[in-house]
Amino acid sequence: MRRQYLALKKQFPDTILFFRLGDFYETFDGDAEIVAEVCDVVLTSRPVGASERVPLAGVPYHSVEPHIAKLVAAGYKVAIAEQQGNTPPPGEKLVERVVRRVVTAGTIVEANLLEEGRNNYLAAVAWDRARAAGQPLRAGLAYADITTGEFAATQLEGSDPATLNRRLSEEMARLQPVEVLVAAEKTARGGKETPVPPLALPIAAAVPVSRLPAWQFEEETARRALLELLGVENLEGFGCEHLPLAVRAAGALVQYLRETQREALPHLGGLRTYSTGEFMTLDEATRRNLELSQTIRSGSKKGSLLDVLDATRTPMGSRLLRRSLHQPLLDVGQLNARLDAVEAWHGDEGSRAGLRGLLRQVGDLERWANRAAQGIARPQDLVGIRQVLELVPALARVSEQERGGHASAAPHPLAGLPAFPDCGDVLDLLQAAIAEEPPATLASGGVIRRGYSAELDGIAVAARDAKEWVANLERSERERTGIKSLKVGFNKVFGYYVEVTSANSHLVPENYIRKQTLVGAERYITPELKEYESLILNAEERQQELEGEIYRQVMAQVGAAAPRLLQLSQALAELDIASTLAEVAAAQRYVRPELADDGLIEVVAGRHPVVELTQRETPFQANDVRLSPDECIVVLTGPNMSGKSTYLRQVALITLMAQIGSFVPAERAHIGLVDRIFTRIGAQDEIHAGQSTFMVEMVEAANILHHATQRSLIIFDELGRGTSTYDGLSIAWAVIEYIHNHPQLRAKTLFATHYHELTELAERLPHVVNYNVAVAEEGDTVVFLHRIAPGPADKSYGIHVAQMAGLPRPVVHRAEEILQELEKQGSVSPLGVEQGAEAIQLTLFGGPNPVGEALKQLDINALSPLEALNKLYELQQMARGGKKKRG
Numbered sequence: 001m002r003r004q005y006l007a008l009k010k011q012f013p014d015t016i017l018f019f020r021l022g023d024f025y026e027t028f029d030g031d032a033e034i035v036a037e038v039c040d041v042v043l044t045s046r047p048v049g050a051s052e053r054v055p056l057a058g059v060p061y062h063s064v065e066p067h068i069a070k071l072v073a074a075g076y077k078v079a080i081a082e083q084q085g086n087t088p089p090p091g092e093k094l095v096e097r098v099v100r101r102v103v104t105a106g107t108i109v110e111a112n113l114l115e116e117g118r119n120n121y122l123a124a125v126a127w128d129r130a131r132a133a134g135q136p137l138r139a140g141l142a143y144a145d146i147t148t149g150e151f152a153a154t155q156l157e158g159s160d161p162a163t164l165n166r167r168l169s170e171e172m173a174r175l176q177p178v179e180v181l182v183a184a185e186k187t188a189r190g191g192k193e194t195p196v197p198p199l200a201l202p203i204a205a206a207v208p209v210s211r212l213p214a215w216q217f218e219e220e221t222a223r224r225a226l227l228e229l230l231g232v233e234n235l236e237g238f239g240c241e242h243l244p245l246a247v248r249a250a251g252a253l254v255q256y257l258r259e260t261q262r263e264a265l266p267h268l269g270g271l272r273t274y275s276t277g278e279f280m281t282l283d284e285a286t287r288r289n290l291e292l293s294q295t296i297r298s299g300s301k302k303g304s305l306l307d308v309l310d311a312t313r314t315p316m317g318s319r320l321l322r323r324s325l326h327q328p329l330l331d332v333g334q335l336n337a338r339l340d341a342v343e344a345w346h347g348d349e350g351s352r353a354g355l356r357g358l359l360r361q362v363g364d365l366e367r368w369a370n371r372a373a374q375g376i377a378r379p380q381d382l383v384g385i386r387q388v389l390e391l392v393p394a395l396a397r398v399s400e401q402e403r404g405g406h407a408s409a410a411p412h413p414l415a416g417l418p419a420f421p422d423c424g425d426v427l428d429l430l431q432a433a434i435a436e437e438p439p440a441t442l443a444s445g446g447v448i449r450r451g452y453s454a455e456l457d458g459i460a461v462a463a464r465d466a467k468e469w470v471a472n473l474e475r476s477e478r479e480r481t482g483i484k485s486l487k488v489g490f491n492k493v494f495g496y497y498v499e500v501t502s503a504n505s506h507l508v509p510e511n512y513i514r515k516q517t518l519v520g521a522e523r524y525i526t527p528e529l530k531e532y533e534s535l536i537l538n539a540e541e542r543q544q545e546l547e548g549e550i551y552r553q554v555m556a557q558v559g560a561a562a563p564r565l566l567q568l569s570q571a572l573a574e575l576d577i578a579s580t581l582a583e584v585a586a587a588q589r590y591v592r593p594e595l596a597d598d599g600l601i602e603v604v605a606g607r608h609p610v611v612e613l614t615q616r617e618t619p620f621q622a623n624d625v626r627l628s629p630d631e632c633i634v635v636l637t638g639p640n641m642s643g644k645s646t647y648l649r650q651v652a653l654i655t656l657m658a659q660i661g662s663f664v665p666a667e668r669a670h671i672g673l674v675d676r677i678f679t680r681i682g683a684q685d686e687i688h689a690g691q692s693t694f695m696v697e698m699v700e701a702a703n704i705l706h707h708a709t710q711r712s713l714i715i716f717d718e719l720g721r722g723t724s725t726y727d728g729l730s731i732a733w734a735v736i737e738y739i740h741n742h743p744q745l746r747a748k749t750l751f752a753t754h755y756h757e758l759t760e761l762a763e764r765l766p767h768v769v770n771y772n773v774a775v776a777e778e779g780d781t782v783v784f785l786h787r788i789a790p791g792p793a794d795k796s797y798g799i800h801v802a803q804m805a806g807l808p809r810p811v812v813h814r815a816e817e818i819l820q821e822l823e824k825q826g827s828v829s830p831l832g833v834e835q836g837a838e839a840i841q842l843t844l845f846g847g848p849n850p851v852g853e854a855l856k857q858l859d860i861n862a863l864s865p866l867e868a869l870n871k872l873y874e875l876q877q878m879a880r881g882g883k884k885k886r887g
Contacts, residue, residue, distance in 0.1 A: 038070050109374065121176070139245055433550070463536055601651070606654050623647055634770075648717055
């Protein structure tokens with residue numbers, strides 16, 4: 001056994017090897033020490049030679065999943081070595097064992113270890129090590145979810161490493177893979193493999209990175225792996241024949257799965273090649289700031305946009321909605337087709353309720369079908385598939401009723417949804433073969449329905465008859481022998497026996513054979529009893545073996561139908577999404593947006609989809625927005641807590657919702673499609689990355705200015721507050737000017753600020769307009785109306801907000817005094833000591849400045865060179881004059 005274990009361990013040196021021994025998975029040596037520590041199981045030892053013992057830790061086979069989950073979460077890979085049958089090969093003493101699969105973060109298939117509503121992506125990244133002069137840098141990205149069969153790849157380009165890294169980061173942020181594959185290259189030092197990527201890998205530190213031999217990423221090797229998997233002679237039909245980096249990434253991923261999950265490989269869906277240009281680009285900061293699928297504060301789904309929209313009834317629908325939310329479309333035709341389907345269900349509450357009631361009974365068909373295709377489906381998985389297929393006729397009737405409910409000659413919106421494939425043969429098989437309520441595992445028996453296999457039924461009948469004979473033996477022998485205390489029992493050592501007390505030994509028949517002597521009793525066997533025992537035990541073993549064979553045959557037949565089952569799953573997911581968005585729209589009073597490519601965003605009475613649900617006690621104040629080529633930049637002023645940030649986010653969220661094909665929270669909405677949404681919201685230090693609040697602000701602002709286009713939507717919330725007032729004001733001013741004046745930019749921009757000086761830009765720049773958050777004042781009372789109105793704000797009301805926040809009264813009163821002095825004198829120290837010219841900062845925005853006033857009155861053309869020099873000296877003295885040394 002030790003030699004067999006070591007041979008397997010040599011094949012999988014970087015994994016924790018779970019070695020099946022009977023009812024346990026055992027681990028040895030260093031693996032056992034790791035398992036004992038991570039899984040909190042007992043560490044013991046086992047003799048493997050005359051005087052040698054090795055560490056041992058084991059877990060029961062029926063409860064192995066939680067232990068695998070702990071090890072994978074801790075960053076380990078787990079190889080599962082299973083027994084091949086129950087009989088050793090000829091000339092061997094042990095049954096053969098082979099590693100069936102290697103479990104890693106990206107190759108988990110156990111239902112209990114997966115989150116229903118999200119994909120479990122394994123990604124691979126390949127990049128150019130060198131490029132020809134004038135050629136862009138390139139990277140390939142491929143990803144797969146072996147639990148659903150999804151398999152896709154893309155190729156990205158960048159003029160420099162930073163640009164390429166940013167684009168790769170954006171895709172990684174969308175996918176959120178649980179494991180990433182990269183190439184390791186051999187260095188000159190002893191041939192040791194170490195990664196030498198030219199780019200910083202844009203993934204979170206917590207994501208496991210698996211480093212594969214560099215040759216697996218070579219183009220020819222990767223191409224051969226893809227061609228073999230797809231069964232084709234070239235990749236033209238998959239759109240990646242001339243995308244070498246995409247081929248390299250996808251091929252490396254295929255080779256990794258061939259090594260770790262051989263059964264899963266043939267059942268990946270056909271490779272889909274896509275371009276990031278097909279979808280709206282959302283960087284990581286925007287996904288975080290808009291809280292699309294998780295909140296900033298808690299990191300949970302609750303309180304996010306996904307939480308509001310996800311009223312899906314199926315796991316497939318939930319995953320599809322999440323993917324759609326992170327990949328908004330840019331094609332008006334595709335979006336209107338989605339909106340047509342939503343509108344169809346929105347207009348028929350009865351059909352919608354019927355459909356959603358049926359969908360509630362639909363389980364995870366997508367993952368069940370893939371588990372069957374991989375040969376690892378449990379009995380409950382096949383029962384789940386059967387239950388879904390039994391619902392299909394009713395689902396089809398509801399869907400067809402809705403399709404035919406419109407008399408228009410034009411194609412009905414639902415006609416665009418995938419049709420239900422015919423899976424009647426799979427249903428017939430599962431109804432005939434699988435018991436109505438089978439046990440959780442094959443070990444218990446009773447999985448195959450009576451009547452499906454005559455041989456299995458015959459064995460079961462024989463075993464049942466033999467058990468009945470044994471069950472009746474005690475009564476019949478008591479009557480025959482007259483021994484009233486006679487008992488028939490069973491143990492694993494002797495099998496079935498007849499027990500007679502010593503006091504009745506003289507009544508024992510001659511055909512009884514003594515087997516064991518106890519204190520006060522004797523145990524006997526009979527030839528007939530041994531025959532029935534052999535029949536029972538052999539029947540049970542044969543029944544279990546045959547039932548396993550039949551079950552695997554049924555599972556293989558279901559697995560062969562996986563493409564049809566996955567097509568059905570996709571159709572159900574899209575029905576689920578359309579009816580869900582219709583349900584949410586009806587419940588929350590959303591309207592269908594009008595979509596166009598005209599560069600105009602106009603929303604009447606728009607609302608924030610999340611905030612309006614969290615503040616049900618008070619009515620949400622709806623607001624309008626209009627961003628057009630003529631008025632593309634809105635400078636929004638108003639006090640803190642007045643609703644500026646909510647307004648900014650709701651405009652972005654309404655735009656994004658429209659571009660996933662959802663109705664939107666408004667009375668009316670016209671959305672000119674945007675290619676990107678950028679957000680610079682909040683001040684979040686990244687000290688762990690060596691970046692201050694202000695640096696984070698500037699990095700994100702630089703990213704926006706470098707990559708926004710005329711079709712983009714930009715959200716700035718308090719840009720520049722991370723530094724001094726004058727620095728921040730100057731930067732904010734310059735940013736607005738740049739967006740407005742750059743010939744390739746002039747993006748639709750919402751710019752919320754406390755710098756009231758920025759409102760002057762509306763007078764200087766023709767495409768800038770001012771809006772403010774309305775405030776009502778009654779004496780000393782200030783009420784924030786949360787209503788957006790034209791024009792600039794007249795006050796900041798910061799001290800009022802401080803008072804509302806509970807700042808001590810002396811602080812509030814002193815702040816009011818200082819504010820009054822500042823408003824009167826323009827500049828005053830907090831201690832009431834007047835400042836001289838030293839404290840005056842020259843700005844573009846006015847203020848007391850005697851040097852500036854003198855300059856304005858000069859007639860430069862009338863000055864001689866000498867007079868100009870003298871005047872310059874006077875201005876210098878004026879600027880220096882009045883200085884007071886501080887004591």
